[in-house]
Amino acid sequence: MAKIIYTHTDEAPMLATYSFLPIVATYAKTAGVEVETRDISLAGRIISQFPERLLPEQRIDDALAELGELATKPEANIIKLPNVSASLPQLKAAIKELQGKGYDLPDYPENPQTAEDKDARAKYDKVKGSAVNPVLREGNSDRRAPGAVKNYARSHPHSMGAWSSDSKTNVATMGAHDFRSNEKSVVIESDDTLSIVHVATDGTETVLKDSLPVLAGEVVDGTFMSVAALRRFLTEQIARAKSEGVLFSVHLKATMMKVSDPIIFGHVVQSFFPTLFEQYGEQLAAAGISPGDGLGGLLDAVSALPEGDAIKQAVAQGIADGPALAMVDSDKGITNLHVPSDVIVDASMPAMIRTSGHMWGPDGQEADTLAVIPDSSYAGIFQTVIDDCRANGAFDPSTMGSVPNVGLMAKAAEEYGSHDKTFEASAAGRIEVRNGAGAVLIEHDVEPGDIWRACQTKDEPIRDWVKLAVTRARASGAPAIFWLDESRAHDAILIAKVNTYLADHDTSGLDITIAKPADACATSIERIRRGEDTISVTGNVLRDYNTDLFPILELGTSAKMLSIVPLMNGGGLFETGAGGSAPKHVQQLVKENYLRWDSLGEFFALAASFEHLAAYDDNQRAKILSDTLDRATETFLNEDRSPGRKLGTIDNRGSHFYLALYWAEELAEQTEDAELADAFASLAGALRDNEQKIVDELLAVQGKPADIGGYYEPEDELATAVMRPSATFNEVLASL
Structure with a gap:
C-alpha cells in the first residue's frame, strides 16, 4: 500500500x-x-x-x-x-x-x-x-x-504600515572582524577525513574535532568572529540607539545557529548591562546563570541568590540608563533580550519592515528601530529593503510581484551545517583545519572567547541546486538570480561551480545571472514593485531569510x-x-x-x-x-x-x-x-x-x-x- x-x-x-x-x-x-x-x-x-x-x-x-x-x-x-x-x-x-x-x-x-x-x-x-x-x-x-x-x-x-521618508530605522552590522570578513574557503580534491585543532601560543594542541569526513569536490569553509570586536561594536550600537532616540533590537537565529548565536546573544546581554556584570558577574557565573539564556532566565534564577534583589535593581537601572529596548510583549515587560529564541531574524525583520519599520517599545507604542545584526554576511539585504521603503513607501500587496526561491540546503549545506563544528576559543593561538595527511588547509589566529566555525557544502547538492534553478526558470519563465558575492571566499568558489554546472544545461532563452545579495535584492524589489516575478537562487541562510522576507511582504505570512x-x-x-x-x-x-x-x-x-x-x-x-x-x-x-x-x-x-x-x-x-x-x-x-x-x-x-x-x-x-x-x-x- x-x-x-x-x-x-x-x-x-x-x-x-x-x-x-x-x-x-x-x-x-x-x-x-x-x-x-x-x-x-x-x-x-x-x-x-x-x-x-x-x-x-x-x-x-x-x-x-x-x-x-x-x-x-x-x-x-x-x-x-x-x-x-x-x-x-x-x-x-x-x-x-x-x-x-x-x-x-x-x-x-x-x-x-x-x-x-x-x-x-x-x-x-x-x-x-x-x-x-x-x-x-x-x-x-x-x-x-x-x-x-x-x-x-x-x-x-x-495591511501594510506606511513608511515615512524621515524614518530613522536602520540595520547595524559589523562589516569587519566578523564571520563574513574572516572567511576562508577551499575545495577538497579527493575523499578525505579532516580534523580541527586548536594550537595554543605555547604549542599545546587540543583536538576540537577529530573526524570530519569530506568528499572530492566538497567546499569547506572556516571563519571566526572576534569577540573583542563584537563587544566594541555592540557598545557603539547601544550608544547610537540612545543618541538617535530609536529602539534597540538584536536579530539573531539562536535556534538554527544553536552554538554561535546563543553565545553572541549572551554578549549582547552583557554589553547592554555592563555595570550589572561588572558588579555581579562572578556571582552569576558561580550560580550557573548564563547571559546566553537571556534576561528572562537571569531574572528568574537570581531570586534564589542572596544578592537577588540588588541584581534585579541593577537590571532595572541598566534598562533605565540604556536606549529604549524593543519589546516582545510590552504589557508583560518581556524585552528583546529576555529569551534568545523570541526574536528570530528571518521572521522579525520582515515583520518590522511590514510595520512601517517599527517595533514595539516599552510604552506599548510603535517606534523606529536600530536592528542589530552583528554578522555582515546577509545584513545588507534588510538594509536594502529598508532604504527602498524609506524612498518609495510601503509595498502594495495588490500589485506587487513575487520572489520565489530555489535554495541550496541538501546535506546540511553551508552555515546551517556548522553547529557541530563551532567552538569558543579557550585560549589565544590558532585554529587549524587539517587534512588526513596533517597539512593545514585553513587557519585563523584567535583570542580567548572568539567564536570559530567551519561548514561544509558537498558538490552533489550544488549540482542539483543549479539544475533546480534552471528547471524553475524554464517552467516559470521568470529571470533567476544567483545571490552570490565574488568578494566573499565561499561565494567565489560557488560562482565558479555555478558557471561550470550551468554549462551542463540548456539555458537558451533563459535570463540567469549572478549578483551580490544586496544588488540582487535591489533588482528583485525594483521588479516586484512593477508586478514582476524574480527567482532568488540562494544558499541555505538566504533561503531561510528570503522565504520569510518576501512572503511576509507579499502575503502577510510565510505559512501560505x-x-x-x-x-x-x-x-x-x-x-x-x-x-x-x-x-x-x-x-x-x-x-x-x-x-x-x-x-x-x-x-x-x-x-x-x-x-x-x-x-x-x-x-x-x-x-x-x-x-x-x-x-x-x-x-x-x-x-x-x-x-x-x-x-x-x-x-x-x-x-x-x-x-x-x-x-x-x-x-x-x-x-x-x-x-x-x-x-x-x-x-x-x-x-x-x-x-x-x-x-x-x-x-x-x-x-x-x-x-x-x-x-x-x-x-x-x-x-x-x-x-x-x-x-x-x-x-x-x-x-x-
Missing part, C-alpha cells in the same frame, strides 16, 4: 494535526494510500534519546533517524510540519515537563564533569536547535506562492507558501510553512479554546504530496485527490474560510471542516472516476446538509479553558477531544 508519512511535531501545528489528520487519512484511503505519523516533536526527540532510563511503555523509537534514512530512498513521501528548533530555555522547559509526567530524564548538564553528564549533554545537544531539518533535507528547496494564494492576496491585500523539496534520490519532502507564531496560538487555545493557526500550508503540501505519489506509483486516484484538493483550496480562499482572529468566528477546526466539505464536493463532481465520485457524493451531501449544526458545535466550545495535558507532550485523548469537538462532523466523516 502506498504511504504518506505525516510528521507529528509541536505547538499549534501539532494540535491542528489532531483535527486535520483524520480527514486526510479518510480521503487518502479511497486511493489506496495509507497515512502514517512519525513523532519528531521536541518531546519525542528527547524521549527517544534515553530508552535505558525509561519504562518499556514510555520508550519510543528515534523517528527522526528513521525518516532521515527514508529521505534517501526513492519511495519517500514525507509531509513535514513546523517543529520547535529548541533554544536552551525551550529544551529545559520540555525536560521539566516530561520529568513532571514521570519520565526519568536527567537535567540538562550545564557544566558536565562526569562521563554520565557528558553523555547526557551530548544526547541533549543532538536535540537542541534545528536538529530536524538537516536530517530530512536530502534535497534542495523549491519554495513559491501558489497561484491561488497570490491571487487571493492581490484581491484581499493584507508551497515548499517542495525534491529529494536527490527521487523521493519528495513537502514542508508546510513557518511556525513562528505557534506559541501564542497554543496559549490562546488553552486559555479560551480557540486555535487561530492556519493550516493552509498543509493543504498545498498535501496536494503536492498526492501529485508526487501519483507519478511515483502510477496512482490515478491520488492524482484526482491532488487536483480536487487544489480546486477545493481555491474555493476555501475565495469563501474566506481561514481561521478568524477572534472568538465567535471559525477557528482552525472550522477551517478544516470547510476544506473537507469543498474537497468532498470537488471529488463528487469530478468525472474521471465515477466510483470515487459516487462515494464522495453522499459524504458531500451529508456535510452540506449538516453545515450549520457542525459549525454550531465547533463554536459552542469556544470561550472556556481547554485542557490538552501538556505543552510539549499533550495527552492524545485530551488533545483529540479538544480538537475534534463536533460529534456530527466526526460521525459523517466516519461514514465514508
Whole structure:
C-alpha cells in the first residue's frame, strides 16, 4: 500500500494535526494510500534519546533517524510540519515537563564533569536547535506562492504600515572582524577525513574535532568572529540607539545557529548591562546563570541568590540608563533580550519592515528601530529593503510581484551545517583545519572567547541546486538570480561551480545571472514593485531569510507558501510553512479554546504530496485527490474560510471542516472516476446538509479553558477531544 508519512511535531501545528489528520487519512484511503505519523516533536526527540532510563511503555523509537534514512530512498513521501528548533530555555522547559509526567530524564548538564553528564549533554545537544531539518533535507528547496494564494492576496491585500521618508530605522552590522570578513574557503580534491585543532601560543594542541569526513569536490569553509570586536561594536550600537532616540533590537537565529548565536546573544546581554556584570558577574557565573539564556532566565534564577534583589535593581537601572529596548510583549515587560529564541531574524525583520519599520517599545507604542545584526554576511539585504521603503513607501500587496526561491540546503549545506563544528576559543593561538595527511588547509589566529566555525557544502547538492534553478526558470519563465558575492571566499568558489554546472544545461532563452545579495535584492524589489516575478537562487541562510522576507511582504505570512523539496534520490519532502507564531496560538487555545493557526500550508503540501505519489506509483486516484484538493483550496480562499482572529468566528477546526466539505464536493463532481465520485457524493451531501449544526458545535466550545495535558507532550485523548469537538462532523466523516 502506498504511504504518506505525516510528521507529528509541536505547538499549534501539532494540535491542528489532531483535527486535520483524520480527514486526510479518510480521503487518502479511497486511493489506496495509507497515512502514517512519525513523532519528531521536541518531546519525542528527547524521549527517544534515553530508552535505558525509561519504562518499556514510555520508550519510543528515534523517528527522526528513521525518516532521515527514508529521505534517501526513492519511495519517500514525507509531509513535514513546523517543529520547535529548541533554544536552551525551550529544551529545559520540555525536560521539566516530561520529568513532571514521570519520565526519568536527567537535567540538562550545564557544566558536565562526569562521563554520565557528558553523555547526557551530548544526547541533549543532538536535540537542541534545528536538529530536524538537516536530517530530512536530502534535497534542495523549491519554495513559491501558489497561484491561488497570490491571487487571493492581490484581491484581499493584507495591511501594510506606511513608511515615512524621515524614518530613522536602520540595520547595524559589523562589516569587519566578523564571520563574513574572516572567511576562508577551499575545495577538497579527493575523499578525505579532516580534523580541527586548536594550537595554543605555547604549542599545546587540543583536538576540537577529530573526524570530519569530506568528499572530492566538497567546499569547506572556516571563519571566526572576534569577540573583542563584537563587544566594541555592540557598545557603539547601544550608544547610537540612545543618541538617535530609536529602539534597540538584536536579530539573531539562536535556534538554527544553536552554538554561535546563543553565545553572541549572551554578549549582547552583557554589553547592554555592563555595570550589572561588572558588579555581579562572578556571582552569576558561580550560580550557573548564563547571559546566553537571556534576561528572562537571569531574572528568574537570581531570586534564589542572596544578592537577588540588588541584581534585579541593577537590571532595572541598566534598562533605565540604556536606549529604549524593543519589546516582545510590552504589557508583560518581556524585552528583546529576555529569551534568545523570541526574536528570530528571518521572521522579525520582515515583520518590522511590514510595520512601517517599527517595533514595539516599552510604552506599548510603535517606534523606529536600530536592528542589530552583528554578522555582515546577509545584513545588507534588510538594509536594502529598508532604504527602498524609506524612498518609495510601503509595498502594495495588490500589485506587487513575487520572489520565489530555489535554495541550496541538501546535506546540511553551508552555515546551517556548522553547529557541530563551532567552538569558543579557550585560549589565544590558532585554529587549524587539517587534512588526513596533517597539512593545514585553513587557519585563523584567535583570542580567548572568539567564536570559530567551519561548514561544509558537498558538490552533489550544488549540482542539483543549479539544475533546480534552471528547471524553475524554464517552467516559470521568470529571470533567476544567483545571490552570490565574488568578494566573499565561499561565494567565489560557488560562482565558479555555478558557471561550470550551468554549462551542463540548456539555458537558451533563459535570463540567469549572478549578483551580490544586496544588488540582487535591489533588482528583485525594483521588479516586484512593477508586478514582476524574480527567482532568488540562494544558499541555505538566504533561503531561510528570503522565504520569510518576501512572503511576509507579499502575503502577510510565510505559512501560505508551497515548499517542495525534491529529494536527490527521487523521493519528495513537502514542508508546510513557518511556525513562528505557534506559541501564542497554543496559549490562546488553552486559555479560551480557540486555535487561530492556519493550516493552509498543509493543504498545498498535501496536494503536492498526492501529485508526487501519483507519478511515483502510477496512482490515478491520488492524482484526482491532488487536483480536487487544489480546486477545493481555491474555493476555501475565495469563501474566506481561514481561521478568524477572534472568538465567535471559525477557528482552525472550522477551517478544516470547510476544506473537507469543498474537497468532498470537488471529488463528487469530478468525472474521471465515477466510483470515487459516487462515494464522495453522499459524504458531500451529508456535510452540506449538516453545515450549520457542525459549525454550531465547533463554536459552542469556544470561550472556556481547554485542557490538552501538556505543552510539549499533550495527552492524545485530551488533545483529540479538544480538537475534534463536533460529534456530527466526526460521525459523517466516519461514514465514508
